[in-house]
Amino acid sequence: MKEKSLPSWTWQQRSLALLSVWRPAALRSNWRGVTICSVIALAATFVSTTYGGPQLLYALFFGLAFHFLSQDALCLPGIQFCSQTLLRTGVALLGARITFDQIAHIGVLPLLLVLLAVVSTIACGGLVAHVLGRPRSEGLLSGGAVAICGASAALAISAVLPRTRENEQFTLLTVVGVTALSTAAMIVYPLLVHVLALGHTAAGIFLGGTIHDVAQVVGAGYLISPHTGEIAAIVKLTRVAMLVPVVIAVSLLFRTRMQAEATRMPLVPVFLVGFALMMLANSLHLIPPAVDEGLNALSRACLVLAIAALGVKTSFQALASLGWKPVLMLVSETVWIAALVLLALAWMGW
Structure with a gap:
């Protein structure tokens, strides 16, 4: 039996909801869940800082250990707040990391290569999902x-x-x-270079x-040389800028599909508007460097809290029930984008 999705709100409703979570009554209902997620996030940050390793992955695994709290009526509102409102806030603040000058700096050919890599990898995800009999949404998400x-x-x-629930579980498996x-x-990639x-x-x-996360891109680039690290970071941030059109396209796709079910989805999600405004402000140098660093740290903190909350809402059994097909999808898409970029560089004589 297909699980029904929850109704979506208009952007006006989302904006009012975002403001309403700071009302005293909402704070009283959210503080327990937010505290739990904060403790998990702090523990993940400590382990990552002290022993190394991916902070988000630690937050996810620690959150899974507290899955029993997802059934607690007192903790659930705060957990939902972290997994939804703080998630969108963290994504919106990512825009402060990018400027139009960075995108223009890489030149026309690398920019076209980035566009081709992003679009074709998402298409690859959709194709692999279809071949494996998985929902189209999973192919778009993993791609x-x-x-x-x-x-x-x-x-x-x-x-x-x-x-x-299926989409939440697949999202966590994708993060892992x-x-x-x-x-x-x-x-591996610096050795391949x-x-x-x-x-x-x-x-x-x-x-x-080709590398998925910004931190790993910078780490791999500077293992080779400072120049390589700088170019790698700029190219990666250009890929990050593609988040806006891609998410808008996915939103429009599912908005059209869900109209038959009488649900309403915003034309442009509010958090994407925030992302674009932050990117514009950073490009116009309206954000002082100290504030920019603070916004980047706040964005990271919101995403760690969101991952912790999503971990609490999911069990190991639920992740295991997804099987091997999602893993094959991710590996296939990773091999595709790496092969495509290498062939394009060879063709351009780089």
């Missing part, structure tokens, strides 16, 4: 995560998909998969155009 910016893209795309693959790529004897610029385009 978008691999094509754009890993866990952050998975969370952003999931925010405009129908809110079902892209984080693990991105960490492996950070180690040396084997293929790529120049520093070509290496930066390859690393920035």
